[in-house]
Structure formats: structure tokens, C-alpha cells
Amino acid sequence: MVRSAVTVCVRTRPTLQFAQDNITVDTEANSVDVKVMRSKSQGYVNNQQEAWSFSCDKVLHNAPQDEVFARLARPMVDSAVEGYNGSVMVYGQTGAGKTFTMTGATDNYRHRGIIPRAIAHLFKTIEAKPALAFTVRISYLELYNEHMYDLLAPVTGRVVPGAGGTGTFGGGPVGSAPDLTIVEDSAGNTHVRGLSHVVATSEEEALNLLFEGDTNRIVGSHSLNKASSRSHTIFTLHVESRSRVESTEKVLTSKLNLVDLAGSERVKKTDSTGVTLQEAKYINQSLTFLEQVVVALGDRRSHIPYRQTKLTNVLKDSIGGNCKTLMIANIWPEASQLEETISTLRFAQRMMRVSNEPTINVQYDLAALCKKYEADIRELKEELAMHDALSNRAHIVYDPYTDQERYELNKQVKAYLTGELDELPVINIRHIRETFAQFRVILNNVEASALKKLRDHYGTSAPPADAPSALDVKSMVATGGGVGELDSDGFHLGEFADDAKPVNSDALKRRPSGKVARHKAPRKKRLASERGRKEMRAGHGDHDSGDGGRGGDEADGEPDGRSRRRSRASGRTTPKGMSPLGNKAKKKKKKRTTSSMGREAGGHDPPSTSKGHPRGHDLSRTPSAAHLPGGGAAGDADRARSPSRGGDDLEGGSVVADHETPDGGRGPSAGGRPGNASAASAASGYGGGGGGGDGSRPSSSHAFRPSREDAFSEFKHTAGAEIAGILEENKRVYHEKKRLLREAGLSVNGAKAAIDVLRAKLNALRESRVGAPPAVAPSALPGAHDAAASSEPVEVIDEDEYQVLVELQEAKATYREAFEAYKAAKADVSYLDRHVTECRQRLLADFDEWFMASFGHLPLKPAASASELLEPNQDVLDDGEKWDLQQTQRIAKEDPDAVAFYTARMNVQRKVFASQQQHSASRRIRR
Numbered sequence: 001m002v003r004s005a006v007t008v009c010v011r012t013r014p015t016l017q018f019a020q021d022n023i024t025v026d027t028e029a030n031s032v033d034v035k036v037m038r039s040k041s042q043g044y045v046n047n048q049q050e051a052w053s054f055s056c057d058k059v060l061h062n063a064p065q066d067e068v069f070a071r072l073a074r075p076m077v078d079s080a081v082e083g084y085n086g087s088v089m090v091y092g093q094t095g096a097g098k099t100f101t102m103t104g105a106t107d108n109y110r111h112r113g114i115i116p117r118a119i120a121h122l123f124k125t126i127e128a129k130p131a132l133a134f135t136v137r138i139s140y141l142e143l144y145n146e147h148m149y150d151l152l153a154p155v156t157g158r159v160v161p162g163a164g165g166t167g168t169f170g171g172g173p174v175g176s177a178p179d180l181t182i183v184e185d186s187a188g189n190t191h192v193r194g195l196s197h198v199v200a201t202s203e204e205e206a207l208n209l210l211f212e213g214d215t216n217r218i219v220g221s222h223s224l225n226k227a228s229s230r231s232h233t234i235f236t237l238h239v240e241s242r243s244r245v246e247s248t249e250k251v252l253t254s255k256l257n258l259v260d261l262a263g264s265e266r267v268k269k270t271d272s273t274g275v276t277l278q279e280a281k282y283i284n285q286s287l288t289f290l291e292q293v294v295v296a297l298g299d300r301r302s303h304i305p306y307r308q309t310k311l312t313n314v315l316k317d318s319i320g321g322n323c324k325t326l327m328i329a330n331i332w333p334e335a336s337q338l339e340e341t342i343s344t345l346r347f348a349q350r351m352m353r354v355s356n357e358p359t360i361n362v363q364y365d366l367a368a369l370c371k372k373y374e375a376d377i378r379e380l381k382e383e384l385a386m387h388d389a390l391s392n393r394a395h396i397v398y399d400p401y402t403d404q405e406r407y408e409l410n411k412q413v414k415a416y417l418t419g420e421l422d423e424l425p426v427i428n429i430r431h432i433r434e435t436f437a438q439f440r441v442i443l444n445n446v447e448a449s450a451l452k453k454l455r456d457h458y459g460t461s462a463p464p465a466d467a468p469s470a471l472d473v474k475s476m477v478a479t480g481g482g483v484g485e486l487d488s489d490g491f492h493l494g495e496f497a498d499d500a501k502p503v504n505s506d507a508l509k510r511r512p513s514g515k516v517a518r519h520k521a522p523r524k525k526r527l528a529s530e531r532g533r534k535e536m537r538a539g540h541g542d543h544d545s546g547d548g549g550r551g552g553d554e555a556d557g558e559p560d561g562r563s564r565r566r567s568r569a570s571g572r573t574t575p576k577g578m579s580p581l582g583n584k585a586k587k588k589k590k591k592r593t594t595s596s597m598g599r600e601a602g603g604h605d606p607p608s609t610s611k612g613h614p615r616g617h618d619l620s621r622t623p624s625a626a627h628l629p630g631g632g633a634a635g636d637a638d639r640a641r642s643p644s645r646g647g648d649d650l651e652g653g654s655v656v657a658d659h660e661t662p663d664g665g666r667g668p669s670a671g672g673r674p675g676n677a678s679a680a681s682a683a684s685g686y687g688g689g690g691g692g693g694d695g696s697r698p699s700s701s702h703a704f705r706p707s708r709e710d711a712f713s714e715f716k717h718t719a720g721a722e723i724a725g726i727l728e729e730n731k732r733v734y735h736e737k738k739r740l741l742r743e744a745g746l747s748v749n750g751a752k753a754a755i756d757v758l759r760a761k762l763n764a765l766r767e768s769r770v771g772a773p774p775a776v777a778p779s780a781l782p783g784a785h786d787a788a789a790s791s792e793p794v795e796v797i798d799e800d801e802y803q804v805l806v807e808l809q810e811a812k813a814t815y816r817e818a819f820e821a822y823k824a825a826k827a828d829v830s831y832l833d834r835h836v837t838e839c840r841q842r843l844l845a846d847f848d849e850w851f852m853a854s855f856g857h858l859p860l861k862p863a864a865s866a867s868e869l870l871e872p873n874q875d876v877l878d879d880g881e882k883w884d885l886q887q888t889q890r891i892a893k894e895d896p897d898a899v900a901f902y903t904a905r906m907n908v909q910r911k912v913f914a915s916q917q918q919h920s921a922s923r924r925i926r927r
């Protein structure tokens, strides 16, 4: 498979305040240069660099919607028709024009975005391909605050608690579908199980779905965007095509994801508060993880953290998967948005390092395939019949064998085996197969009767280990060694004569001892049973079976001599009142006894051992361990790993600071009782043990909380393992980059020192030159201006000075180079530093949530008031049907292509209006 890089384009939002001093857009070279001025107060504005140059696959500056579609998105639609999966996603800060690019203005046909244009182009393409039968299905998924919603689900008035949006359909943000799950098929395609896929047979139907879904999308308002998307959406066109003329079982399937991401925002700038602030946090968090995935893919890391957020999980096949992917980075090129612009362009640059493996998706329609095979078989049978007729084999039948025919064949094979028949005839493949089957039947019979004979001979349920095995018997049959006679049922063994020559002579030589063993074992068994019965009678009998010997056998589950030996051993050593167990079982029992002793001492159930965290037994010895969830040794080990020790400073701080147990004590040292703490620990199943389940979340026990430090350590190894792993990886890369930065710094210092030395040398030479005769003009230096062309007076220098000047120039070039490398390394370090911080924050936030959910207060999400949720959208609609009709007629005259667009829009407006009417009516009734 061929890998192809993600196509990355930049689109600028038109603005009158274009930051011309800071941004240079070159649409020829497809690059954007950004320059940030020095800030008087703080040095550099962002303390990093002064200038950046970003290049990508295409830069569109102030480009109209039709150009964006034609240049970027149309090829993706064409690819989808050919069977390739595709993804177009828009990325950028809030207000940069992502939704404008993706959906565009719904009230202006000219300003419609990629989705309506893709729909129109798809249906036009389909029309132009009459030889193919197409099915188009549409799904519309929304990811809001880490929940998935089906924007095309039948509206049932479901509401999203706390949503700050203005979704209107059904009277509030709707379409909640808690049963949506992300799954991946064997071909690497990501699907959302439970998401509606609605068939659209025309452009208008597809647009209806788009606009309908859009009305359900959650939109909020803040200072940078009046209609800011508060969720990520994925509008998907699922295309299926099959030939109408050729074989119809081959089906091409593809999907085109059109992804409108919510914009990253700096909440200080957007003045977000309350629900909008909450949404911003989710948006920024998911975008951070999107970036982490992109970074990991770009660095070709072994672990790509797709599962950290729904967004990356659902886009798995679009980023690093089997899609053709196009990313449009929207920037807002105003001076006030420079930081965001740089950040967007940097992400775009990273995205360019990601590659995918697009493949054509071919599937086969099984029903059609079966029909085809049936026709093939019919044809081949006719061929065969003709072939048999021509070669005088017309009597040969190909039907399955009857029982009678099998019986006859069995007889034939037996005759062959005994030598009555010299040859077995070969008629056709089926006959050969049946013949072999009869061989197997006969062999099985021989084997079964041989075993039976052996059992009868030894009188046990199984022959002793040194008796001839069934395999030996097989070879006896094969060699005809003293056994074997035919009767009407097939082969049977004859009597095993004592003087018969065995194949396994060693085994047979040992046969007498086998016999002894056979007779001895039951005797011992009987003795053990008798002893067991005696014990029972003596009043110590808490045996389950009342039969010591048999009890032992059953406990072991081994019916052979070994279990009998164990049975004997236990018969001798079993203390009064204990059932005879095997050694293993006894050990277990001993362990249990020790535990129960501990339990009695502590007055509670001991926590069981898990993951090598010994628990419980240290409680009495190590008082300070009692407050730890894992008890003594585990607690110690955990503390050694915890952020407060071992210099793990990156996620330390707050966790260590909050070390105290919430119930006011530091375990026993603060007055807590080891027994109680341990009991609570055992009850909660915290830190392993039986109650821990999958280890991802300790079962809730609000009566007990371990110290945050210990819980954190536990969390990092269970539920938080993935994010902790990512943090570690980021820290590793961060330290590596820091090392490179140090090295780069040393190179810069070295180069600077070299320059200083040369300058000092030069000054010394110049001072010594006063009065000395001139030797060479500096214009002769490499790169100097022609002396004749220069109007400056010519200064003449000597050989040594010339040499130093040359060296100085070289040293300066080295310095410049080193400094560039230093700047780049510094940018990398600061970038990774941010990632590490974000990761750490996420880890801590996840931990807090996990901790509270497990041990106490569940985090409550702020819910919107009922009136807020039921408030209908004010943005409507006074258009009657008459007006609609007039509009349609007018549009049809102006631009026939726009009719579907406007009709769909009006349809949806009518639906929204009706829905709002219904809601206000029901509210009136309630009042």
C-alpha cells in the first residue's frame, strides 16, 4: 500500500485589519510568514522567536467559497465516488471561519460551504454515471463535551444537560444518543455504532438532512464569535456503488467525512463564563489531544493516543488511517490574533508530517455472490456430464453416498486390508474421499476394541502407564503382530496371548509389576477409606464425603495412581477434623488459615494480594501503613513511586500537598485505628484484591479514603495508566529536546567566544598597525563590495589583519547557524513544555474525578435551568408557503442549481417553526 501525506491548506479570513506588518501571505510559494515585534516591556512578545515561515500544500488568501471547493474539496468527492474514504477537516481558532468554510452561509447560495457543494457535486456525478447504481447515506455526528449525539436521530425532546447552545429542534439541544459507540472494523474503518445512516436520493433530500442536523447543533455566543460552534461535528456521506451492467456482487463503498472542529479559544479573550467556559475547556482539551495524536504520528511513535478523547478515537481512520485526508487551517490574520495564528500554522505544519494509507473499499454482496456461484456450478455440472458421456463414464454418479453404498465400500476396504482384494478401484474424487473415510472408520474400531481388550485384561479404568498404548496397538495392527482378525463388524483384537511377541517389549517385560501396582492400589485405597470412616466414627468427621481416600481423589480430580498416592499421604498426615487434601491444596489451606488468623486479630477481612502488593499482614507491624490502601509493603512501594518522592516533580505538587486523609487523620499516626482503616480498605477493594474488578476504578466506599498520594500512585497504574504513559513519553521527549537545547546553547556560546577572541585579536592588530605600511585592501575580502564601485575611502590592511577578518567572518557565520539551531530547539522545548503541562493537568483532573467518584463526592456538572433549556430559538421565520413558492420561482429563474438549496432550507425552517409552536403550546398548557 502506498502512503500519502495529509494534504494541508491554509485559508485566511478576509479582514480590513489585515496585519500587514506581521503577516506575509505568498499564494505562489504557498507560504505564510509571520513576524512578531519585540515587546518593549517583555522583550519578545512570546519570549520565543521573532519570525516564522510556514509552508503548506496550498494557501488561499481571501478566496471565495467556490474556489475553496474547486481547488480543495472537489477531488475528495471524486475520490469517494471511486471508492476511497476521505476526510476534510477544518481547524483553527474560534472565529477564523471554519464553519463558514465547511457549511457556509445557509441564507446565501453563493456563500454556501464545502458540505452543500460536495452534496451537489456528488449527485451530479452520480447522474453522469448511469452504468452504476449508487446509494448515498448520510450521518451527522456531534461531539459535545465528550458526549456523542446523533444530529439526525428522530427528535424526542431529549435535552443535553448544561448545554449552552441554541439548538432549536425539539425545543433545546437534542439528539442525545447515549448508546453510540465507536468501533473499528477489520479494514481499519472507524464506525459509530448506533448512529443513523439516512438514505438520501437527491441533492434536496441530502440538504434537508444537513440543515436539519445544523439546527440541532449547539452554538454559543462569545466576544469573538456570535455564532461559535460549541461542538465538533462530522457530516458523513456514505457512498455505495455497484455496476448495473457487469457482475453486481462487487460493491464499492466509501465515506467522506466532513469535519467541522470547534475552535480553540483563549477564554480570557472570549470572556467565556459559565456553560460557555465549560464548553471551552472541553473543546481545548480535545484539540490538545488531537494535537498529541498528530505529534505522535509525526514522530512515528509506537503508541498513538487515539483513545484519550472521542474526537481522536472517531477520527482514527482519518489521521494516520486509510482515508485521503485534507486539512484546512483557517487563520484570522489580524494583529490581535497573532498568537492564535502562529499556533494554528504550527499545528498545520505538524499535520503535514502525518501520512495515511488510502485504499479502495471493495465489498462483495453475499446474496449476489451465491447466485453467481450457483450458476457457475450448474454450468460445470453440465460440462462434466458431457465429458463423462464422451469418455464412456456415463454410469458414474456424483451424488452423495447412501448408507448402503458406504457399507459396501467398507466391506471393500476390509477385503483390501486382509489381502482379499489386490486393488481398490478409483472412480472419482468423491469415491477416493469416501474410501479414506472408511479406512478411518475401520482404524477407529480397531483402536476402540484394542483398548477394551487392554482394560479387560488389566481390570482398571485405564491401563497402567507402562502398558502398551493405543498407538502401540495401532502399530501392531499395521504390522499384523499377533493380533487382528476380521469379523462382520470390522477388525477385532484376538486374545492377548502371554507368549505373544509385543511390539513394546520393554513395556511388556514390566507387565507383572503393573499387575502388582494394580492390586496394591485398591488395597491402600481401602485402608485410607477405612481410616477415614474410623475418624468419622470418632467424632472428627467434617469430611465432605465421609471417605478419606475418595475425598482425596476427588479433590485432585485425577483418577490415576498419582492421586491414589496422594490419597495415601493424606490418609497418614491429615490432622483431625481436616479433609485429606493434596499437597497443593494443603498449602492453600495453610495460607487461608494464616489469613484467617490475621483476620481474627484485626477484626476484619484481610485484603487479598494483588499485583504483588502484599497487604494486611504488615498492618500490625507498621502503624503508618494502616492508612494506606494497600497496607504496609504496597504502601511503601507506592510511596517510593509517588510524586512526592524520587524527584518526579512534573506531576507532584498538588498531589503531595493534599496528602492527608479526608477524615481528618493521617491513618493511625493521627489517631486512626489500623483495624478500621484496613477494614474499609478491604471493603472498598481499593488497590487490588477481590473488589478491584478490572482495576480501573476501586469500588466505591465513601466511608474510607486513602491518602491522595497513595491513591494517585494506584491511579497511575490503573485507570490513569494511559495518560500517565503519555506524560512519561512527553517528558522523555521534553528532556531530550532540553538536552539538545543545552548543546545548542553551548555551541552559540562557543561561537560567540570565538568571535570575541578574534575581535580582540583584530583590535590588537589594528592598534599595532598605526604607522605601518599598508598591505591589502579590505575590498578583497570574500563578499566585499568592489572597491571601485564603492564611494567609501579605501582602508588598507596587512596580511595578518586580513586573515583575522576572514576568520571573523567565518566565526560569525558559525554563530548565526548555531543561533538558528538554538532558536529552533528553544521553540521545540517550549512547545513540549506546554504539552507536558497540559498532560499533567489532564492527569490530575482525571485523577481528582476518579478519586471523588470512588471515595466520596461525585463531581456534579452544572445543569441548565428548565426555562433555559425550553427557551425556543428566536431566530425565525415568518415565511409562509406562498412566500416560499415565490422565492423558489425567483431562484429558479436566477439560478436553477440553487433551487434544491433554498427548498431544503425552507423545509427545515418550516419544521423548526412548527416544532417551536408545539413547544410554546405545551409550555402554555403546563402553566
Ligand SMILES: Nc1ncnc2c1ncn2[C@@H]1O[C@H](COP(=O)(O)OP(=O)(O)OP(=O)(O)O)[C@@H](O)[C@H]1O
Binding pocket: 012, 013, 014, 063, 092, 093, 094, 095, 096, 097, 098, 099, 100, 101, 225, 227, 228, 229, 230, 261, 262, 263, 264, 330
Ligand atoms: N472567508 C470568509 N468570508 C466571509 N466571512 C467569513 C469568512 N470566514 C469567516 N467569516 C465570518 O466570520 C465569522 C466567524 O466565522 P465562523 O463561525 O465560521 O468561525 P469558526 O471558525 O467556525 O468559529 P468557532 O470555532 O467559534 O465556531 C462568521 O460571521 C463568518 O461569516
Ligand SMILES: [Mg+2]
Binding pocket: 098, 099, 100, 227, 228, 229, 261, 262, 263
Ligand atoms: Mg464554527
